[in-house]
Amino acid sequence: MSDRFIPMSRAELSRAAAATRGRHLVPILEAVAADGIAFGVVPQREERVPLAPRPKWVVIVGDDPVDGAFGPIGFGDLKPLLRRATLIAVCSGAVVPAVYEGAAVIAASGGRVVIVETRVEQHAVWSELVRRAAPKARYLDVSPVAGSA
Numbered sequence: 688m689s690d691r692f693i694p695m696s697r698a699e700l701s702r703a704a705a706a707t708r709g710r711h712l713v714p715i716l717e718a719v720a721a722d723g724i725a726f727g728v729v730p731q732r733e734e735r736v737p738l739a740p741r742p743k744w745v746v747i748v749g750d751d752p753v754d755g756a757f758g759p760i761g762f763g764d765l766k767p768l769l770r771r772a773t774l775i776a777v778c779s780g781a782v783v784p785a786v787y788e789g790a791a792v793i794a795a796s797g798g799r800v801v802i803v804e805t806r807v808e809q810h811a812v813w814s815e816l817v818r819r820a821a822p823k824a825r826y827l828d829v830s831p832v833a834g835s836a
Contacts, residue, residue: 714791722795734763756806780831
């Protein structure tokens with residue numbers, strides 16, 4: 688189930704990091720190139736949730752496209768992925784680059800990170816799921832709304 692993790696050379700990763708409009712992803716792409724972490728993205732409506740092919744990784748669960756957030760029901764079974772994570776961040780609102788920088792550092796140090804990108808209206812549902820599915824993982828709540836989780 689690792690076909691969502693696409694192998695790239697260091698040169699290809701460097702070009703991708705330089706070209707990305709999502710500047711917040713650059714630290715993760717650099718960690719892929721320098722430290723050999725795996726990086727994957729799970730889009731909405733993805734039934735096959737990938738498990739990383741390497742022991743250290745970052746996976747982004749993308750529940751924040753232009754047409755709206757679905758919450759966990761918009762994805763296949765994420766529980767196996769969440770249970771393997773050492774850190775799970777649920778992020779709604781504006782991008783906080785420090786979350787992605789921290790994810791890269793943690794993964795490079797041997798950690799396994801899931802970042803759920805969602806919208807404010809689905810934040811509490813995601814928070815409940817990840818806390819229930821992965822009670823041993825560290826949890827990071829990033830929301831512009833106080834008391835959302």
